Amino acid sequence: MRTERLVLRGWTESDRAPFAELNADLRVMEHLPSRLTRTESDSFVDRIEQHFEDHGFGLWAVEASGDFVGFTGLAVPRFHVDWMEEREQPVVEVGWRLQRTAWGRGYATEAARACLRYAFDVLCRSEIVSFTVVGNTRSRAVMERLGMHQIAEYAHPIEGRDAVPSVCYLSTRPPT
Ligand SMILES: CC(C)(COP(=O)(O)OP(=O)(O)OC[C@H]1O[C@@H](n2cnc3c(N)ncnc32)[C@H](O)[C@@H]1OP(=O)(O)O)[C@@H](O)C(=O)NCCC(=O)NCCS
Secondary structure, X not given: OEOOOEEEEOOOHHHHHHHHHHHOOOOOOOOOOOOOOHHHHHHHHHHHHHHHHHHOOOEEEEEEOOEEXXXXXXXXXXXOOHHHHHOOOOOOXXXXXXXXXXXXXXXXXXXXXXXXXXXXXXOOOOOEEEEEEOXXXXXXXXXXXXXXXXXXXXXXXXOOOOOEEEEEEEEOOOOO
């Protein structure tokens, strides 16, 4: 997919090194369970590619001015919590992770708008959710810019750790 400034595309081998770099960056990973090693980052890319095979959509690699800057896309969550029961099935989230130098330019919102349009127009979804930890104000601001509204506060399960206080937002229409 193309937006005014970005290309959302499938992953290439050359995305793996810059992706590992951003997954090791403390600022980028501040609100995520932990920074990733190169091996963990590569396994994540493998899972993303498998998700595309299984569902036909996924977390697209995002390019700005020809450079890989992170991902934005659609994914079926791998956990289950109460608020999911009342939602369209399978639940699909819109999510994003960009390298630090790509923040503050509106890229995440621009890419996510294209993903929401794809979800509503091509996948014919009625609903898309997004979730993050309560304190991730940048991510919540993206959700709000997309016109999403908060529908739940919940404890987000993390394997081998205490659950983390989190919020879920909902979109039921294409963004303007
Ligand atoms: C979440 C994340 C993608 C948000 O990035 P972001 O840069 O804050 O969000 P956007 O790309 O939408 O950019 C919006 C900012 O760009 C500014 N901006 C500059 N030029 C702009 C333009 N041409 N158009 C739109 N906005 C522009 C906006 O004013 C806004 O700035 P502000 O933060 O000072 O209000 C980023 O912080 C990130 O990757 N975090 C780590 C991963 C993460 O937490 N992911 C979510 C886990 S659930």
